[in-house]
Amino acid sequence: MIAQVIDPGWLGLGAAMALMVVVVAVAFAFGINMVKDGAIATARATVQLIAIGMILGWVFAREQWWAISLILIAMTATAGFTAGRRVNKLLRGMGPLITLVLSVVTALTLIYVTQAVVGIHDYTAQYFIPLGGIILGNAMTAAVLATTRYAEDLVEQREKIEAALSLGASPAQATRAMASRAFMAAVTPVINAMLIVGIVKLPGVMVGTLLGGVEPLVAAKYQLVVMFMLVFGDGITAVAVLQIVRRRAFTRAWQPRL
Secondary structure (H helix, E strand, O other): OOOOOOOOHHHHHHHHHHHHHHHHHHHHHOOOOOHHHHHHHHHHHHHHHHHHHHHHHHHHHHOOHHHHHHHHHHHHHHHHHHHHHHHOOOOOOHHHHHHHHHHHHHHHHHHHHHHHHHOOOOOOHHHHHHHHHHHHHHHHHHHHHHHHHHHHHHHHOHHHHHHHHHOOOOHHHHOHHHHHHHHHHHHHHHHHHHHHEOOOEOOHHHHHHHHOOOOHHHHHHHHHHHHHHHHHHHHHHHHHHHHHHHHHHEOOOOOEOO
């Protein structure tokens, strides 16, 4: 029989924080001062996770559709803002557009996975919020990776692009190889994770469900669902963002803006 999940408690949490203290102390002993960064990271992670745990506890207990929607909207807005800020140095004004892409991709993926894959027909926080968070986090990273790689290639290979444009190539034709590299940069992390999952490591979703008392085979199935879900979310996000970036990177006269 599989045991129920054990609450580590506040003392257990303090003992876990000791691991962070040890790493900071060892780094300091080797002349690496990460005391400030370690303290900030520990404080932020603790406050953020405890706060979201309390909020989600309230939402899970009530199952109000508006509360679930509010959480997902806040998560999407935060992801879009974070991604926009990270690519702002290369392309300004991408935050709202990335937020829109993340909203559409997350909604489509959530609806398909919950309805067609898992078979959940109710708007339940237990499935929508965790799955939505996983999709958003990975899609945001994919958007940043794709945008950054594409924009950097545009700057580095400007002369080559202008030469292709002068010969009659469209922006899409002139940057096809760059778009391909940017797309692969966005989806490679999840593809690599699929290659080693179950052999080198057990991913977070499977570990979490196992700790929650779920049968190992069921946990494995859920992990597979998540992996396929992430490939879809990352891939569609990368394609959509690259289309937007290409349009913003060139004028109507097919002249590079960067």
